[in-house]
């Protein structure tokens with residue numbers, strides 16, 4: 566799949582004289598993952614300005630998305646433990662992101678880190694987390710497959726408080742038998758954490774794969790409804806899609822982006838820079 570930049574560039578190269586220019590542009594923007602609402606708004610703005618050149622498009626795009634995209638640096642408070650719960654559908658990179666975030670804070674001097682294998686749905690998930698823990702030097706609290714994930718979270722919190730850990734990272738399942746079961750499970754975990762950790766020390770982080778396009782939006786809405794998301798980690802930014810979906814997400818949910826994941830290694834994590842991201846998107850430079 567071609568990225569956002571090349572799709573839009575091609576469009577302006579080939580279609581500048583067509584009579585259905587603005588409708589075609591709208592379709593292209595939707596394909597480029599900006600989402601239907603933003604695509605309609607952008608093509609309407611260009612249509613009003615009677616603009617058909619790529620420079621005007623870039624200016625309109627920049628004006629439109631700059632206020633939408635929010636970057637935020639994830640920092641830990643002095644309280645112990647800070648709790649980060651990772652949410653997202655299967656395969657987006659939750660477990661890998663936990664390893665990356667553990668590595669990131671470890672490098673900042675936070676040596677006491679524990680993770681909870683809250684994905685009790687899939688046997689390999691807690692195994693994978695344990696392997697990361699051994700390599701990177703964090704403890705992992707886990708239970709058997711099919712165990713109550715809220716109980717795992719409860720045990721991990723008790724352990725983190727007893728050990729005076731700086732950070733508790735919670736892995737969760739992305740799939741359940743059905744949506745209401747997933748929501749119920751997540752809310753239960755959320756409630757247990759809120760009973761013992763203050764709001765300022767607890768973040769709910771949505772992990773999304775930027776290559777999954779508009780599917781992300783629906784997923785994000787479900788998780789946001791369940792636990793009120795605090796921020797986003799966008800993974801697989803090293804792939805072909807260059808984040809058009811992040812603009813759509815930012816527009817819909819208005820939550821900050823913490824990090825971009827750019828590979829499988831623990832160090833492949835970059836603090837999100839909103840200015841740089843917007844610049845790359847509007848220069849269509851990829």
Ligand SMILES: Nc1nc2c(ncn2[C@@H]2O[C@H](COP(=O)(O)OP(=O)(O)OP(=O)(O)O)[C@@H](O)[C@H]2O)c(=O)[nH]1
Nearest residue numbers: 655656657658659660661690800801826827828829
């Ligand atoms: N290229 C690339 N691959 C990534 C990135 N993040 C994760 N992956 C890979 O994506 C695959 C899935 O990652 P996981 O961390 O297992 O995903 P998960 O969300 O925990 O999946 P489940 O445990 O099935 O829910 C693995 O092969 C990771 O190595 C990234 O930023 N870039």
